[in-house]
Amino acid sequence: xxxxxIIARLFKNKLSLIGLIIIAFFLLVAILAxxxxxxxxxxxxxxxxxxxxxxxxxxxxxxxxxxTSQGSYDIFYGMIWGTRTAFRIGxxxxxxxxxxxxxxxxxxxxxxxxxxEIFMRITDVFMSIPFLVAAMVMTTILGKGLNNVMIALVVxxxxxxxxxxxxxVLEIKNEEFVxxxxxxxxxxxxxxxxxxxxxxxxxxxxxxxxxxGSMVITAAALSFxxxxxxxxxxxxxxMISFARDWILGGGDSAxxxxxxxxxxxxxxxxxxxxxxxxxxxFRDILDPKLQDNS
Amino acid sequence: MAANENLLEIKNLKKYFPVKAGVFKKTVxxxxxxxxxxxxxxxxxxxxxxxxSGCGKSTTGRTILRLLEATAGEVIFDGxxxxxxxxxxxxxxxxxxxxxxxxxxxxLNPRMTVADIIGEPLDIHKLVSNKKERNxxxxxxxxxxxxxxxxxxxxxxxxxxxxxxRIGVARALAVDPKLIIADEPVSxxxxxxxxxxxxxxxxxQNEFGLTFLFIAHxxxxxxxxxxxxxxxxxxxxxxxxxxxKLYEDPLHPYTQSLLSAxxxxxxxxxxxxxxxxxxxxxxxxxxxxxxxHPRCPKAFDKCSIExxxxxxxxxxxxxxxxxxxx
Amino acid sequence: MNFLSKEPLVQxxxxxxxxxxxxxxxxxxxxxxxxxxxxxxxxxxxxSGCGKSVTSLSIMxxxxxxxxxxxxxxxxxxxxxxxxxxxxxxxxIRGNDISMIFQEPMTSLNxxxxxxxxxxxxxxxxxxxxxxxxxxQSIEMLEKVGIPLPEQRVNEYPHQLSGGMRQxxxxxxxxxxxxxxxxxxxxxxxxxxxxxxxILELMNDLKESYGMAIMMITHDLxxxxxxxxxxxxxxxxxxxxxxxxETLFKDPEHPYTWGLxxxxxxxxxxxxxxxAIPGSVPSPLNFxxxxxxxxRCPLATDKCREIEPELETIxxxxxxxCWHYKELERLKNERAETAKIK
Numbered sequence: 001x002x003x004x005x006i007i008a009r010l011f012k013n014k015l016s017l018i019g020l021i022i023i024a025f026f027l028l029v030a031i032l033a034x035x036x037x038x039x040x041x042x043x044x045x046x047x048x049x050x051x052x053x054x055x056x057x058x059x060x061x062x063x064x065x066x067x068t069s070q071g072s073y074d075i076f077y078g079m080i081w082g083t084r085t086a087f088r089i090g091x092x093x094x095x096x097x098x099x100x101x102x103x104x105x106x107x108x109x110x111x112x113x114x115x116x117e118i119f120m121r122i123t124d125v126f127m128s129i130p131f132l133v134a135a136m137v138m139t140t141i142l143g144k145g146l147n148n149v150m151i152a153l154v155v156x157x158x159x160x161x162x163x164x165x166x167x168x169v170l171e172i173k174n175e176e177f178v179x180x181x182x183x184x185x186x187x188x189x190x191x192x193x194x195x196x197x198x199x200x201x202x203x204x205x206x207x208x209x210x211x212x213g214s215m216v217i218t219a220a221a222l223s224f225x226x227x228x229x230x231x232x233x234x235x236x237x238x239m240i241s242f243a244r245d246w247i248l249g250g251g252d253s254a255x256x257x258x259x260x261x262x263x264x265x266x267x268x269x270x271x272x273x274x275x276x277x278x279x280x281x282f283r284d285i286l287d288p289k290l291q292d293n294s
Numbered sequence: 295m296a297a298n299e300n301l302l303e304i305k306n307l308k309k310y311f312p313v314k315a316g317v318f319k320k321t322v323x324x325x326x327x328x329x330x331x332x333x334x335x336x337x338x339x340x341x342x343x344x345x346x347s348g349c350g351k352s353t354t355g356r357t358i359l360r361l362l363e364a365t366a367g368e369v370i371f372d373g374x375x376x377x378x379x380x381x382x383x384x385x386x387x388x389x390x391x392x393x394x395x396x397x398x399x400x401x402l403n404p405r406m407t408v409a410d411i412i413g414e415p416l417d418i419h420k421l422v423s424n425k426k427e428r429n430x431x432x433x434x435x436x437x438x439x440x441x442x443x444x445x446x447x448x449x450x451x452x453x454x455x456x457x458x459x460r461i462g463v464a465r466a467l468a469v470d471p472k473l474i475i476a477d478e479p480v481s482x483x484x485x486x487x488x489x490x491x492x493x494x495x496x497x498x499q500n501e502f503g504l505t506f507l508f509i510a511h512x513x514x515x516x517x518x519x520x521x522x523x524x525x526x527x528x529x530x531x532x533x534x535x536x537x538x539k540l541y542e543d544p545l546h547p548y549t550q551s552l553l554s555a556x557x558x559x560x561x562x563x564x565x566x567x568x569x570x571x572x573x574x575x576x577x578x579x580x581x582x583x584x585x586x587h588p589r590c591p592k593a594f595d596k597c598s599i600e601x602x603x604x605x606x607x608x609x610x611x612x613x614x615x616x617x618x619x620x
Numbered sequence: 621m622n623f624l625s626k627e628p629l630v631q632x633x634x635x636x637x638x639x640x641x642x643x644x645x646x647x648x649x650x651x652x653x654x655x656x657x658x659x660x661x662x663x664x665x666x667x668s669g670c671g672k673s674v675t676s677l678s679i680m681x682x683x684x685x686x687x688x689x690x691x692x693x694x695x696x697x698x699x700x701x702x703x704x705x706x707x708x709x710x711x712x713i714r715g716n717d718i719s720m721i722f723q724e725p726m727t728s729l730n731x732x733x734x735x736x737x738x739x740x741x742x743x744x745x746x747x748x749x750x751x752x753x754x755x756x757q758s759i760e761m762l763e764k765v766g767i768p769l770p771e772q773r774v775n776e777y778p779h780q781l782s783g784g785m786r787q788x789x790x791x792x793x794x795x796x797x798x799x800x801x802x803x804x805x806x807x808x809x810x811x812x813x814x815x816x817x818x819i820l821e822l823m824n825d826l827k828e829s830y831g832m833a834i835m836m837i838t839h840d841l842x843x844x845x846x847x848x849x850x851x852x853x854x855x856x857x858x859x860x861x862x863x864x865x866e867t868l869f870k871d872p873e874h875p876y877t878w879g880l881x882x883x884x885x886x887x888x889x890x891x892x893x894x895x896a897i898p899g900s901v902p903s904p905l906n907f908x909x910x911x912x913x914x915x916r917c918p919l920a921t922d923k924c925r926e927i928e929p930e931l932e933t934i935x936x937x938x939x940x941x942c943w944h945y946k947e948l949e950r951l952k953n954e955r956a957e958t959a960k961i962k
Contacts, residue, residue: 175400177403179356179401180395184465186414346812484667487900489885513887514886556813556887562866563888573782
């Protein structure tokens with residue numbers, strides 16, 4: 001299937017269309033952040049401005065449409081600029097870890113033998129450590145900060161892709177068109193890039209879409225646990241972590257501080273949902289078994 | 295080069311696949327897919343290589359091209375041992391020997407256009423210097439295999455099986471090879487399309503003086519296209535000779551039963567069929583002596599003990615059978 | 621030929637099975653007529669996409685729906701129209717009165733059960749017998765299809781058998797309930813020639829001892845010549861020629877049948893060059909108008925491109941779907957002339 005056909009089908013599929021619209025919305029927000037929520041300090045745009053020094057969150061009001069969070073941080077500003085952070089985490093973490101995974105998986109499967117053995121055992125070792133715990137420990141060691149969170153997520157996030165890629169390449173490398181290319185005298189680089197990668201990148205792409213959402217959730221979880229972004233940094237996870245002490249509400253109402261949880265929570269949910277919808281739609285389009293019916 | 299000279303000589307070629315088992319992948323045995331075969335292909339001729347599935351005919355083809363690494367033996371192509379070449383030499387010699395595959399669906403990269411598929415060998419061996427030249431050359435080759443230039447920018451899935459096989463032939467032809475190994479090139483095609491591709495291969499052979507090693511299981515097709523025919527059974531060549539002699543006077547009992555087993559498209563034809571008992575044994579643990587003896591209707595004591603020698607029974611009619619020595 | 625009665629066992633009339641897909645309506649079977657008499661072997665020959673397999677699946681009631689649907693026609697089997705039966709009623713007929721064997725026996729056998737288990741199950745489904753009796757009958761069936769050591773084999777799993785043996789097991793299974801009709805869809809295509817010869821011989825023997833009718837679907841004219849009494853040649857969803865096997869091979873009257881016969885290399889003849897049929901098999905999504913063979917036919921005229929011919933009886937028991945079958949004689953003579961000159 002060609003690219004234009006895939007894209008045409010993405011737009012035809014209702015679920016993926018919803019996903020695309022949500023992503024487009026977030027993307028727009030991220031791009032227009034300086035317009036929607038002009039920063040007070042142009043040098044530190046990711047620092048959320050504070051409305052005062054009150055610890056208790058304050059409900060939405062004039063000037064603070066989403067209210068203020070613990071420590072009087074402006075939720076609206078945090079959400080808008082946090083969108084940029086979400087995309088940054090998603091793209092960088094998924095991008096780099098996918099690159100590592102694709103490289104490891106491809107080299108491992110293509111050359112086989114000892115290389116394969118070594119690479120796969122390393123992968124096993126990384127796989128055997130629980131992801132969240134490993135990421136937490138590593139961030140703690142490296143120190144607080146978004147970059148360190150991303151490093152931790154990359155270091156412990158490439159194995160799935162590597163394994164998937166390896167199985168894909170193992171399958172494709174025995175295809176006759178690859179053999180034909182070998183018989184024509186092609187070198188390894190040409191075979192890998194022109195024949196193998198081009199034919200097994202789609203499942204990895206689908207997986208990458210799915211991981212976009214989950215990486216943002218994991219980053220948020222780390223922030224929530226207190227090992228993520230530094231205090232006051234515009235990040236959805238941070239916004240939720242601000243709500244940690246207020247989730248149960250106040251004395252008279254459990255929903256007293258709803259805006260501290262619901263707003264960042266919905267944003268994270270929608271963000272990861274949209275990528276999942278897109279990934280699902282991609283899989284449906286590319287799954288040959290489903291296509292047989294047509 | 296003299297017309298009779300051998301373009302390709304196979305000497306004692308062996309290809310064993312290890313059978314691995316257990317946690318530590320210990321080799322517990324070998325599949326003797328190709329077990330000590332020797333033959334030669336003369337310049338400009340078509341040698342048919344026939345046999346049933348699992349007899350090692352495809353493995354032979356791929357080992358010659360070093361798509362599989364041989365276990366032992368020599369493959370002398372144009373005076374040079376292909377098996378002894380290093381990677382760089384090998385890439386160079388690949389221009390001279392090409393392969394056409396059985397499955398026209400699996401042998402073309404689904405994500406490349408026809409122009410890129412046929413252009414690939416031109417790029418690899420730097421046979422063209424720019425895009426325009428490449429397009430011209432691709433157009434030329436397409437025309438030779440009976441496809442118009444309007445197909446250049448299409449993808450393989452837009453073609454029928456027969457057309458794809460033509461593209462496969464075009465790709466092999468692009469580097470101007472001397473030898474083409476055709477591995478069951480028509481068995482996946484519809485009956486009415488088979489004839490087209492066979493005719494195309496013959497025309498191209500006449501036009502370019504190609505040499506073919508034609509691997510197939512269909513004895514009628516092999517008879518039509520070949521000058522000489524080699525019959526394989528369980529990793530061994532049991533008989534090799536001119537096609538007339540093979541089809542009129544087969545010496546080996548296996549060849550005889552193989553020929554008699556073919557259903558003839560004539561309901562009035564008399565059939566005195568030799569129906570072989572049992573199945574082809576496993577190449578992991580081939581029978582002792584002559585490998586055909588458990589199924590051979592003419593087997594006697596000696597056959598299970600001693601392996602028959604492959605020798606000339608007159609005018610280059612080679613066979614390996616104890617009966618003939620009596 | 622022993623015809624037990626004059627009444628045909630199966631009568632297919634104007635059968636149309638279409639598939640409704642995203643890309644359009646695939647008219648896989650588009651007006652097929654034939655009959656099979658009791659004890660007779662009907663050969664159905666054609667290339668990929670000609671609708672021969674879909675025809676057999678329609679008879680078995682196994683057309684996947686959706687997207688497939690029998691849109692027109694009847695399949696009369698012993699007086700009942702199978703197209704009118706419910707799934708439940710069809711199940712009683714399948715395996716009992718009509719059974720089927722496929723090209724790839726491995727995919728039709730369940731890998732996790734022993735072959736004895738699977739044959740017994742087929743027996744118990746249609747006959748009221750207990751487990752021991754079913755197993756005894758399974759062993760008997762295995763013996764009948766020529767499987768050595770049936771008492772041992774009955775406890776083995778499909779993967780322990782070779783392709784030829786598996787096809788024998790499939791035959792044993794399909795014959796376990798004494799069917800009136802056995803549909804064999806390319807039963808030997810995946811097998812080697814020496815094994816194919818074994819299976820064809822077995823089927824001929826069994827046909828005689830069981831007296832059942834066989835519908836043999838294949839692309840191989842050799843197999844057709846070997847086993848059939850009558851032959852239906854299919855092209856693009858239609859029967860184009862229908863006659864007894866001797867007449868078909870001696871005197872083919874449809875240009876497609878004739879072309880097909882000339883295009884295959886023969887063991888007993890040597891020719892310089894094969895006479896290939898030009899062009900390719902049309903896609904069922906995009907059949908040409910008029911006669912479906914017109915774009916490949918040496919006799920095609922404007923009439924062929926506009927109006928589709930009907931299946932016409934040209935002599936006793938010989939039907940041809942062609943406007944110009946009489947002119948084929950001329951081509952045949954021309955061909956004989958050139959052969960003489962050479």
